[in-house]
Amino acid sequence: MSISGTYLLPHPPIVIPEVGKGEEKKISDTSDNFHKIGKEIAEKKPNTIIIITPHGVMFQDAISLSYVEEILGNFKNFRVPDVSMKLKIDKELTNKIYELAYSVGISSIIATNTLLNKYNSSVSLDHGAMVPLYFINKYYEDYKLVHITYSALSDIDLYRFGICINKAVEELNEDCVLIASGDLSHKLKQEGPYGFDAAGEKFDKELLHCLHIGDVNGVFDIDKGTISNAGECGRRSIAIMLGALDEKKFIGDLMSYEGTFGVGYGIMKFNIIADGPSKLVELEELKNKAYENINNQKDPYVKLARESLTSYLKTGKELKIIPDYVTDEMKDKKRGVFVSLKKHGELRGCIGTIFPITINIAEEIIRNAISAGINDPRFYSVEEEELLDIDFSVDVLTEPERASIDELDPKEYGVIVKSKGRTGLLLPDLEGVNTVEEQLAIALDKAGINYDEDYEIQKFKVIRHKEE
Known part of the structure; x- marks a missing residue:
């Protein structure tokens, strides 16, 4: 039968x-x-x-x-x-x-x-x-x-x-x-x-x-x-x-x-x-064709993020030599960086730094790509076999500046809220976040800050790099 x-x-x-x-x-x-x-x-x-x-x-x-x-x-x-x-x-x-x-x-x-x-x-x-x-x-x-x-x-x-x-x-x-x-x-x-x-x-x-x-x-x-x-x-x-x-x-x-x-x-x-x-x-x-397309990725930001996590999953070690394709800007500037991983369109990991903690953007990407893959507490660690099904994106943050609520726009600006040592951040242009009120509510919740507390607001933009 x-x-x-x-x-x-x-x-x-x-x-x-x-x-x-x-x-x-x-x-x-x-x-x-x-x-x-x-x-x-x-x-x-x-x-x-x-x-x-x-x-x-x-x-x-x-x-x-x-x-x-x-x-x-x-x-x-x-x-x-x-x-x-x-x-x-x-x-x-x-x-x-x-x-x-x-x-x-x-x-x-x-x-x-x-x-x-x-x-x-x-x-x-x-x-x-x-x-x-x-x-x-x-x-x-x-x-x-x-x-x-x-x-x-x-x-x-x-x-x-x-x-x-x-x-x-x-x-x-x-x-x-x-x-x-x-x-x-x-x-x-x-x-x-x-x-x-x-x-x-x-x-x-x-x-x-x-x-x-x-x-x-x-x-x-x-x-x-x-x-x-x-x-x-x-x-x-x-x-x-x-x-x-x-x-x-x-x-x-x-x-x-x-x-x-x-x-x-x-x-x-x-x-x-x-x-x-x-x-x-x-x-x-x-599948092999998809691997070739990934390996031919032109954007150096997402290419470095993928190479960093891939290398770590294969060897257990962080990249020590900066690849040749990394640009002078990535080596000369310091910025906060978020690396996001999505699998079949669903979030698989996201780790970032509001302010840079390494010597340049390239090192920030290398570090945060690994953390997004293995240290995001919301998910189990990424396995090497998953990498083909994962899309990488890299958000490079501009310098945050103080802002009032009237100056916010969830599609254009990310937001940082601060109060008594607590900090919450939300990136801009996120699906389902359409109003300033929604953006602030999520950021405050992430920081553990009550809406009626006194808190400082900062806004920033991101330069978003995605795999083609």
């Missing part, structure tokens, strides 16, 4: 009639096609449904596989606790997937309640799983579940994990369907939950087109900036799903796409048309 059906399904709780209370009619195409998929899966009568979700208990460095006898969930977070479900976990298949992933070095975790209790959590169904299953359960309930939550591993490792899923299904002679649960861009409309960004529509069109024509390489070659700015939550579910389709030629049948509420809801089923070669080699070539 094998995976007999593969689907990309969204997970808007509002499509559930008990949650939507009439609003679900605004996405009737999505609702209608959920019912069609439910009926189709009922006709297939799979023993197990494998679902990949963004919203289960997520580990930053490992894919999570729920491992309990039964898994429960309800929509109490959406004010309808009576809408609930309880499903048996296919523990044999879950364990087999874990074993195969472990054997090829893909970081994954068997998530039990004993483990999750340490994190004040428990194994449960999330809405990323429950929304698709709600419609399936209308027509078919005689199945077990494999519940998988992706993590921020590299795209290739996610793809390889998908290969492990398919191999486990074949080795155990299981009859399964696989669902990649994921919404597309969350930034399709200004009135949407995350505002508007032109990258949203661009991402959705590119992704769905690539899936429609079976272009796996195209999915993995979508511009990182587009992915980051689109604000999506489905791409990594899709990466795993595509791995499960490795060695298959397929086309994607887009049944519907709606962006009524500012979020892209795409329903697609995948039809296998022939056997084909594995895509792993080609994906590795894409």
Whole structure:
């Protein structure tokens, strides 16, 4: 036996009639096609449904596989606790997937309640799983579940994990369907939950087109900036799903796409048309090409930041010789510097100095790049294998000057607040910080200064360097 059906399904709780209370009619195409998929899966009568979700208990460095006898969930977070479900976990298949992933070095975790209790959590169904299953359960309930939550591993490792899923299904002679649960861009409309960004529509069109024509390489070659700015939550579910389709030629049948509420809801089923070669080699070539582009980076500021952290992770030592590409300005001037790391568009580390503590900008970058990678207390240390998926940026601060509230502009100026030895800083032009009041509130909170205390304000500009 094998995976007999593969689907990309969204997970808007509002499509559930008990949650939507009439609003679900605004996405009737999505609702209608959920019912069609439910009926189709009922006709297939799979023993197990494998679902990949963004919203289960997520580990930053490992894919999570729920491992309990039964898994429960309800929509109490959406004010309808009576809408609930309880499903048996296919523990044999879950364990087999874990074993195969472990054997090829893909970081994954068997998530039990004993483990999750340490994190004040428990194994449960999330809405990323429950929304698709709600419609399936209308027509078919005689199945077990494999519940998988992706993590921020590299795209290739996610793809390889998908290969492990398919191999486990074949080795155990299981009859399964696989669902990649994921919404597309969350930034399709200004009135949407995350505002508007032109990258949203661009991402959705590119992704769905690539899936429609079976272009796996195209999915993995979508511009990182587009992915980051689109604000999506489905791409990594899709990466795993595509791995499960490795060695298959397929086309994607887009049944519907709606962006009524500012979020892209795409329903697609995948039809296998022939056997084909594995895509792993080609994906590795894409990865090597990406390395070449990084190594050819022209901006010396971000190039130095990347080289500094890379060298430290490989050797355990700080760069001692300043590279030839470092400019005279970087060697002659002293400035405060912030180095930021983002992985798949999400912050992975940020450390900086308001005022310089080394002899020049270059040394400041070398020092802060390492600290951003290994000393940011909000994150575990960056590992060498992650570097390809991390984007570096370097902010060089101008000399701070005293300012009044009227002189601030969160898009143009960063802000420093000081009171009784406490200092808080916020860089300019940050996503989600649109007003002076928001900027000051965050800076004061970082410093532990109450809003009604006396405090000094300074403003500064940054010269921002990003990887191309």
